[in-house]
Amino acid sequence: MKLNKYLDHTVLNPDATEQQIDQAIMEALDNQFFSVMVNPYWVRHVHEKLVNSDVATACVIGFPLGANTTIIKVAESKQAIEDGVDELDMVINIGEMKNGNYQQVQKDIEAVVNEGHKNGKIVKVIIETALLNDDEITKASEIVADAKADFVKTSTGFSTRGASVHDVELMKNAVGNRIGVKASGGIHDREQAEAMINAGATRLGVSASMKIIGK
Template sequence: MNLTQAQLAKYMDHTLLKASATADQIDAVVAEAIKYGTASVCVNPYWVPRVSKALAGFGVATCTVIGFPLGASTTETKVFETRDAIAKGADEIDMVINIGELKAGNDDVVRNDIRAVADATHEGGKLLKVIIETALLTDEEKTRASKLTVEGNADYVKTSTGFSTAGATAPDVALMRKAVGPDFGVKAAGGIHTLADAYAMIEAGATRLGVSASVAILEEAARQ
């Protein structure tokens, strides 16, 4: 695989989700996203108004996270968070599923949780990605969670928060791609640090990458 720097940038959600992130650090990530033309900047909900304002007119989306990072908020809370984030400028919503309910086999609960957030997201004309936290799941659970994401009317299924025991792997991305079919979005996130990592995820079926090391990867791409 050999993408140009600009092509690769369009796969990337340039991400800063650390609890310790300061306004200056958020602003730096925004400036990098504008410079390189990434798909989005992904931040915690508090920073959405600042990021959305700074990105206006640059063609870079504002992405935020909901029920993050554990997924165990109530559905009502996730819906409120989603509507609030959209009202304040979010273009894309990355929600975490209820992982415990998935593992217990309560698929209806998981599907309804996703659907409620999907409805709130789509009412605002925005995009929903659903984080299933692959590091905590068996292959059967990863497949089931991916299918529930489709059934819940989301737009993407996403591997990881980046805050659990491990991040994305190419085999997990391939498994998820197989589960959702060829036309559904798949986002790989967590542990993508090099150009080789990024290419491996794309080749496995990822259509979006959640990356904090975006600049290093894109600079590496420019040297190819």
């Protein structure tokens, strides 16, 4: 299985330096990863380095807790779009999901999806599976699909655990072929990556991209 184009090559640690970001950009270009995924501050820098390449620029929104107000998530999305982003990975309001306030969760997602889609951008939605039970994972995935996002995504990588095959299977069963499924967090080698894809993931968020492709 050729994994390169499944990979969002990810640098989200808060102490990431410009040198580390540039290293990730070089690795993504050399190995034709799908994207370089960074925090919003770095979007303009990454976009300028990737212009005229086949590697996308991606960033996180409302990260890592998801508890920003909707207007802030939209503003953050607008800034990232202005800076040249191609894909936005937003975090849901996890507390409202746990509280059963599904309408508010969906409205929050839809606001970012609408901002992204009117500008031709892909929007992925992180549901933070580590903090949800199986029924909540299924329901959250359905909400993401109903909100017309492009992907439902497992994890920030900053919670109690990352993705599991079980999470991905639940999410895939919930959304079918309506939208994509992205697994992220805790994927460190090829075996884990292939297991996620076999479970239904169509994109992977990883910082261990070079190890996964065997370099």
